[in-house]
Amino acid sequence: MMKKLHKYTVITKVSLANALTYRSTTYLRFFFYTFFIYVFMSLWRAIYQQGSVHGYGYVQMVWYLIMTEFVSFACGSDIYSTMNDEVKSGSIAYHLGRPSHYVFYQLANSMGQVLLNMMGFGTLAIVIGFVFVGPLFTFTMAGLPPLILSVTLSILLNFFILMLLGLSSFVIEDNYAFYLIYQKATFMLGMFLPVEFLPSWLQKIARNLPFSYVHWAPAKIFVDYSNGLAIELISRQALCLLAAITATLLSYHLAIRRLQVNGG
């Protein structure tokens, strides 16, 4: 067991070392992250001249945006495209021919980049928030551990859903539509707008789908913290993650039998 755990820890360490070599990409992403926040902050400033919207003040809305972008842009995973590329190029043969579980190998591999981004973008996000709109008074330090847990669950949930979509490349050639639907669903259900902004019928649906728990849950906990809310949303996130992991492992088990690798 320890050997197996050590195996995946080393994968994350090497992946982190690899991520550190992409310096210029990281700086460029820092720039775009700041740019996105600035553009949307300006948009919300114009909207918020009327007062608060659905219980969110202007400062809360900007911090909400900083958090959702942190989860999606900064700590998002490129596992979907990685898997597609590996199947198309045939390099997946190396991963599958090794004594490691492909799903957990990819998870450990992704975590290197995520750890680096969490540190880098986390610092940048705090600086941007303080410079652009000042402190978020609705959040206290007592909410930090649940927030970290919620962000972690978000990153993992996003990873496993993308992995699930990526696994379709084992069976079908063109799976981009699935990714597009997921991307749009997460964008509309929590990333760009809090779920409370949606029509009530859509809110009910959104609260019962996993997409909202990728961005909305940690951002909501962050800007509108209460113990009750944190427990409820984190429980739902954990449930969604459990379902995503189960679906991913089952799909992997089925997809591996039908894998067709290009070039033989």
Added chain:
Amino acid sequence: MAAIVTENIVKTYRTRIKSEGLSASFRALVKPEWTEVEAVRNVSIEIEKGEIVAFIGPNGAGKSTFIKMLCGILHPTSGDIRVLGMSPVKERRKLAMGIGTVFGQKSQLWLHLPPLDSFTLLAAIYEINDDERKRRVGELTELFGLSEFLKTPVRKLSLGQRIRCEVAASLLHKPELLFLDEPTIGLDVVVKQAIRELILRDNSERNTTVFLTSHDPADVENLCRRAIVIDHGEVVLDSPVEKLRSEYLGKKLVEVSFSKPQTIPDMFGVEISTDFQGLKSTLAVDTKMRPIAEVLETLSTIGNVLDITISNPPMEEIIASIFREQEALNRERE
């Protein structure tokens, strides 16, 4: 004891087809057409431990698909496979501990990191402890001459250096069985020879079984004792390389350029084709009938030779002649 046993292995897969033209593209949107491809057909082979076997065939013959089934990466449609006494389908991860793979056209090394980091990663994956890893990396560094570029990012290495690292990486966990899928592709003659020597050395020192695919007849001649020829997913020949050498690999191509147009005299066992008004000629020499040294001597006496190269006929040509011969044999039997 057998390292690989396969019985009637079949691999079929569905692939989409589309007729020519825009209207066919629209039709394919509504009603896609599929066809079933038989990549491997009833392949039954047995390979003993310590053997070095060439698995050769033209592009699309089913070589890589077959190797991937032996590694457990692809599942056969039907048939039975035992590799190192295990079923690759049911015990893929356990089997992976005993096998090493090199896919010449793909890389297992991290492009932006030095090979040393990839070795560390692979050692962890194969559950090798730190002391053993250091010892093994030291051994392979010496054997493969890696010390100069062990700390250089892989993207900065030459192809020859990278392939040496790829082979070393596949040997890190001391596999009993090594699958080499075109390991010398794109390499120059000197590096190819170095790679072959390293493979032979590992085979003689550790009795490693080597299963090799290559388009280079020299790989087959210099490395293997047995060759299995596959075409359209079927085994068309399973023979000792010695026999293959005397019957098919004995032909050499000699390309010669002269400073002035020359007429090459007819020689027994030599087919001559001349271009550029006698300035350049290609000679297909059957070395069983005419030693290559005699041909070279004749060429040097008839005029001023500017350039001369000797090469093996392409693998495709060798396979085509094997195929022709097998068909002739079948006709005779009928």
